[in-house]
Amino acid sequence: xLRALVASLLIISAIPAFAQERESYPAAFxxxxxxxxxxxxxxxxxGFRLQAGDSGIRGFSGTVGNVLIDGQxxxxxxxxxxxxxxxxxxxxxxxxxxxxxxxxxHGHAVLTNVVRIKAVSLRGxxxxxxxxxxxxxxxxxxxxxxxxxxxxxxxxISASYGRSISNSMGFGSRGRFLPDGTPxxxxxxxxxxxxxxxxxxxxxxxxxxxxxxxxxxxxKQQRNYSDVREYISFPAVSQQSGLESDRTRNGEARLEYAxxxxxxxxxxxxxVHRQEEQDDISQTTTSLGTDRARSRFNQREDVxxxxxxxxxxxxxxxxxxxxxxxxLSSRSSLTINNAPVVLPAANxxxxxxxxxxxxxxxxxxxxVLLSELGLRYETSTLKQSGDSSLTKDLSxxxxxxxxxxxxxxxxxxxxxxxxxxxxxxxxxxxxxxxLNTNVVNAGNKNLEPDNSWIxxxxxxxxxxxxxxxxxxxxxxxxxxxxxxxxxxxxxxxxDAVGNIGSGRRDILEVNLILPLDxxxxxxxxxxxNGTFTNSRVRDPATGQIRRISIxxxxxxxxxxxxxxxxxxxxFGLLLHDHLATSEIGYRIDEISSEYHVYKLGAFIEYKPAAxxxxxxFANDLxxxxxxxxxxxxxxxxxxxxxxxxxxxxxxxxxxxGIRIQHDF
Numbered sequence: 001x002l003r004a005l006v007a008s009l010l011i012i013s014a015i016p017a018f019a020q021e022r023e024s025y026p027a028a029f030x031x032x033x034x035x036x037x038x039x040x041x042x043x044x045x046x047g048f049r050l051q052a053g054d055s056g057i058r059g060f061s062g063t064v065g066n067v068l069i070d071g072q073x074x075x076x077x078x079x080x081x082x083x084x085x086x087x088x089x090x091x092x093x094x095x096x097x098x099x100x101x102x103x104x105x106h107g108h109a110v111l112t113n114v115v116r117i118k119a120v121s122l123r124g125x126x127x128x129x130x131x132x133x134x135x136x137x138x139x140x141x142x143x144x145x146x147x148x149x150x151x152x153x154x155x156x157i158s159a160s161y162g163r164s165i166s167n168s169m170g171f172g173s174r175g176r177f178l179p180d181g182t183p184x185x186x187x188x189x190x191x192x193x194x195x196x197x198x199x200x201x202x203x204x205x206x207x208x209x210x211x212x213x214x215x216x217x218x219x220k221q222q223r224n225y226s227d228v229r230e231y232i233s234f235p236a237v238s239q240q241s242g243l244e245s246d247r248t249r250n251g252e253a254r255l256e257y258a259x260x261x262x263x264x265x266x267x268x269x270x271x272v273h274r275q276e277e278q279d280d281i282s283q284t285t286t287s288l289g290t291d292r293a294r295s296r297f298n299q300r301e302d303v304x305x306x307x308x309x310x311x312x313x314x315x316x317x318x319x320x321x322x323x324x325x326x327x328l329s330s331r332s333s334l335t336i337n338n339a340p341v342v343l344p345a346a347n348x349x350x351x352x353x354x355x356x357x358x359x360x361x362x363x364x365x366x367x368v369l370l371s372e373l374g375l376r377y378e379t380s381t382l383k384q385s386g387d388s389s390l391t392k393d394l395s396x397x398x399x400x401x402x403x404x405x406x407x408x409x410x411x412x413x414x415x416x417x418x419x420x421x422x423x424x425x426x427x428x429x430x431x432x433x434x435l436n437t438n439v440v441n442a443g444n445k446n447l448e449p450d451n452s453w454i455x456x457x458x459x460x461x462x463x464x465x466x467x468x469x470x471x472x473x474x475x476x477x478x479x480x481x482x483x484x485x486x487x488x489x490x491x492x493x494x495d496a497v498g499n500i501g502s503g504r505r506d507i508l509e510v511n512l513i514l515p516l517d518x519x520x521x522x523x524x525x526x527x528x529n530g531t532f533t534n535s536r537v538r539d540p541a542t543g544q545i546r547r548i549s550i551x552x553x554x555x556x557x558x559x560x561x562x563x564x565x566x567x568x569x570x571f572g573l574l575l576h577d578h579l580a581t582s583e584i585g586y587r588i589d590e591i592s593s594e595y596h597v598y599k600l601g602a603f604i605e606y607k608p609a610a611x612x613x614x615x616x617f618a619n620d621l622x623x624x625x626x627x628x629x630x631x632x633x634x635x636x637x638x639x640x641x642x643x644x645x646x647x648x649x650x651x652x653x654x655x656x657g658i659r660i661q662h663d664f
Contacts, residue, residue: 021364022113023098027090029466033525034563034570036605036613036661038093038114039085042067045096046468047412047460048112049511049529052081063423066108068099070116070154072205073106077274078218078252079201085114087145087158089125089663091610092116100404101362101370103265103309103316109402109414109458121149124664129162131657134623137192139165139657152207159200166193167599167619168626169226170652177645184644186234190227191436191650193244197222211259220250228284228436240286242436251275265310265317274301282435289337293433293440299426300327314364318374326352330430334440342490343431345443347386350429354380360400368406375399378421384429388445396421396451414458422450422482428497438630438646442487442494450499452476466515466525476505481537483549486588486636493636495588503537503548523565528558539586541638546586553581568608574601589640591631597624613661618654625649 025045035041042050053065064073065081074084097113105111124146131139141162148155174189203216228242257269278297283290307320328350334341360374376398384390400418407413430443456474485498514526535548555578562571575598582595603617628648634640
């Protein structure tokens with residue numbers, strides 16, 4: 001053991017500085033961990049933390065992830081980067097590159113580039129999965145992906161079909177109590193949530209006019225549904241039923257073209273059209289009658305982007321323009337005991353025209369010092385018609401400065417100062433209702449995007465050849481915090497999403513890859529990430545300082561794997577924990593708190609042949625309940641007394657499954 005520790009120290013001291021712009025990790029680097037997909041490989045790249053992008057940030061760069069595939073950025077909003085990487089077999093990957101300081105980093109400090117083997121071939125993956133939980137719900141899944149690699153073209157086709165089970169709903173109990181603890185209703189509560197889905201996507205890339213053109217299409221359909229039953233035992237035996245149904249159809253078409261301009265750099269063109277239709281139905285039935293709510297949404301997004309990049313020695317320039325058109329049409333209705341209820345903004349059309357101009361300069365001043373300076377300016381016009389009419393003009397300057405310094409071998413420090421503007425969720429302009437969760441949201445025509453000044457300091461450390469730790473401390477100073485506000489309609493007051501003033505959010509993020517071979521535990525690798533958040537805003541109802549709604553104080557995920565490549569076996573344990581913290585929502589007339597204790601999973605993976613993978617898995621091995629507590633007030637919080645406390649506890653029980661993958 002002592003010899004191993006001494007050897008580890010020698011390895012650490014011999015690590016070179018990673019100031020180069022591209023670090024290459026060949027497929028052999030990951031061999032000891034027996035990855036099945038490119039996703040498994042990316043998660044093992046030292047110093048890299050996979051980021052899927054944030055659809056809540058305005059502008060193209062903030063919404064995309066930090067992974068390239070064959071040098072191209074996956075730009076689909078309908079497919080997550082985890083989905084795309086999970087379809088690529090590890091055997092099809094030649095190497096993975098870690099990129100720093102490129103001309104266009106898409107708002108990230110570090111990118112990875114998954115480089116596939118370039119040889120004329122037809123390859124693919126077929127996958128079948130089945131799972132069942134202790135309540136009898138099943139989750140089958142079938143998937144197929146095919147890649148045709150030509151001399152100067154590549155075609156990707158994928159399809160999947162199946163069902164998933166929500167682990168935040170299920171079977172349990174619900175009780176309502178007076179503030180002194182006296183029960184007013186006790187019941188057995190069934191609220192399972194299942195989602196049927198079908199997806200198809202295709203992407204084609206071809207050389208054209210001395211450049212590359214890419215075309216892509218995604219089609220999706222899913223239905224989330226819940227058959228709700230409540231068996232009341234107190235104060236009198238009775239029963240009530242409910243239904244939650246959410247049917248969504250999505251379509252996306254993309255066009256991308258990139259062409260070098262010789263000494264003048266290169267130009268890139270991107271265009272996308274997205275369409276989404278959603279039909280939500282919520283219904284409850286008791287001995288007194290039936291309540292029913294329905295919301296129908298039709299949303300369209302069109303984005304065009306033209307960008308230019310140039311490299312001149314250690315200086316890299318990126319500039320361009322982006323235009324977006326967003327349109328939402330919605331119709332909502334609510335009836336209580338067959339009597340219609342007037343909802344604010346029940347029938348609405350919202351349209352936004354937005355333009356953004358951007359420029360970034362990246363300069364390497366020395367082998368260990370890199371700096372990026374960028375500026376974006378956006379201007380938009382928002383128009384509402386229907387139940388409410390409004391025209392609003394918005395404009396924002398969004399500067400960004402990032403400096404990277406390598407003070408010693410194996411160390412990197414990054415300092416970021418940036419202004420970000422949140423993306424408006426058009427659904428918040430329109431009314432929506434879920435009767436079974438007791439949530440009625442009114443639309444708010446006065447909603448504006450939040451904007452934040454962000455300062456972040458990141459430390460990255462590489463060690464033991466394959467190990468790394470990344471620590472990031474970030475502080476966000478927020479204007480126009482988006483939370484909950486009251487709106488009035490038909491002589492009633494409703495809860496709506498709105499702006500409540502200024503706030504602050506402090507975040508600490510940790511990402512760790514810890515191979516334990518150096519301390520004598522051959523084949524054992526520990527990976528984990530954690531996010532710890534503390535936020536502050538003044539509650540408009542009480543005037544007191546509180547958290548921003550739905551901010552989770554702690555979120556931790558860990559995975560420990562034991563690889564035995566000589567036997568083609570892999571064992572793993574997974575842990576997800578919130579450290580006894582909860583998500584708290586501050587509505588105008590209630591405070592809701594949702595939380596669960598740790599979730600534990602395990603898997604065994606076996607490769608009977610190079611092209612076959614068999615995985616047996618279990619989720620929620622220690623059955624834990626998902627809790628929701630509601631403090632319900634007689635009127636507006638801060639002015640009305642607490643009238644009722646509701647406690648709900650649900651679980652789906654442990655889930656067991658098997659997955660079979662075949663690469664060809």
